[in-house]
Amino acid sequence: MGRGGWVRAALSSRSFMFGLILSLLFLGAALLSFFWTPFDVARLTISERLQLPSAMHWFGTDHFGRDIFSMIMVGARTSIAVALVAVGIGMVMGVPLGLAAAARAGRLLDEIIMRGNDLVFAFPALLIAIMITAVFGASAVNAIIAIGIFNIPVFARLTRGAALSLWKRDYVMSARVAGKGAARISAEHILPNIANLLIVQGTIQFSLGILAEAGLSYVGLGAQPPTPSWGRMLADAQTLISLAPHIAIFPGLAIVFTVLGLNLMGDGLRDLFDPRLRRARA
């Protein structure tokens, strides 16, 4: 498919475009919040507390009179930063491990890496976060580490599986015959060919990371006040939900739309990269 074909295919996929637009919207809101928000999220105006959505406060105000729309913009920053760095950790650690395991398939190194993976899988991100918090206290950094550790086996497994099938290809064989070492083959021939897969998985893990961050900060294991985060906003809203449902609804919708956008974008990317798979993603 040529470059023009790519763009046409992307534009004609309604769900991909919808996902892309949603994702860009939240990214834009996060970036914009560094320079401008409708109201200052650090200023408490008790006299304006728990106001319903209005022309002035689009999403209403919370129990401290802060503008919820502005807080969601700033919260997007936290969510995106935590999830992005966590995906980065997973890729940077997981991909080389997967490449190494595939290069030494069936040998001791492969076995050690894969068993290690299984082991990390036994610790859901929340448990890792709980252990880290029990010892070091809660913070956004610890949330990143917990989600990041959980991402490592995901990428290691995916990389190994995809790389294994490439090692059997003719061009890899000829590279070996030409005397290239396993590390060089992995970097020059394997990695470029699995990059698409990694990008697709990256968007999926990114959306899972946003959900995980929201969950962790909801139970107080993530970003600490006064840093606004969507999970934290929901935790604050819980006791007030019967008085002012809107303070629980908008941050939740922000999470749903971001995750939905990323998932649709991931699905769309997969279809674009590999039209044969254009069917059902589980």
Add this chain to the structure above:
Amino acid sequence: MLRYTLKRLLSLALSLIVASVVIFVAIEVVPGDPASYMLGINAQPDTVAALREELGLNVGPFQRYVNWITGLVRGDFGTSYTYRTEVADMIGERLWISLPLALFALTMSTLIAFPAGILAATKRGSAWDVAVMGVTQLGVAIPNFWFAMLIVLVFAINLRWFSAGGFPGWDQGLAVGLKALLLPAISLALPQASILARVMRSALLDTLDEDFIRTARAKGLTRRQVLRRHALRNAMIPVLTIIGLQFSFLLAGAIIIENVFFLPGLGRLVFQSISQRDLIVVESVVMLLVFAVVVVNFAVDLAYAAVDPRLRSRG
């Protein structure tokens, strides 16, 4: 099958040993002296010394690890510093909420996901398929604790059909207990059912494309017979894997959901222990959860070796 089982058993034992070392090092070695950590910076030296004695910290880390493990094997999880009760008793009591909750949610998610996934796959491209895919796409994007808050708002606060939280105890009768766990289980099951329905659909679509399905149809079996005897059986392998993985997410997810509904389960116990710096409790609960996850995945491995003999030889 025996060889395969033994090999898996060995790897199970190894996983548990490594996991226990990781947990022990993270919680007892990394913070330095657990006793002074638990008591905080204002503690008197003699109080710290007394706690060190009580926790058995006056021996080397290796001996402490061995003591901890032999204790766990005997069912002695140590004594909670804040509650002054046996950790094993506390866990046992709370397990009666967390475990039924996870199983309830798992059952519910399977009962929803199987028909939905099968319907979508067999009526591929139809309005049913589009509806299932749309709803599940939304289902995986909704954080379960937020969904929990919304159904509390509707069914507990506005309609008053359920209580907003808490647990009356199983001694009030099974129906009362299950009613208290219904909203939490629905919130836990929603994202899981969405994932499972999608897995079911795609696994079934894959097998329905296979040659043996066409052969089965050609020899005169009805669509329903082919589905039951051939397609579903083959689609079960990926589905079982996901169910196994989901169990661990349900247990972990229950930790958060228990907090939404103020259920006195393991999750609440962990958070209370963290805020009270009761490391002994945190350590044991985390180990227990990891143990559960590893054992369930072991059982799933065996289950699909039984379903698919080809997997046995691969080890």
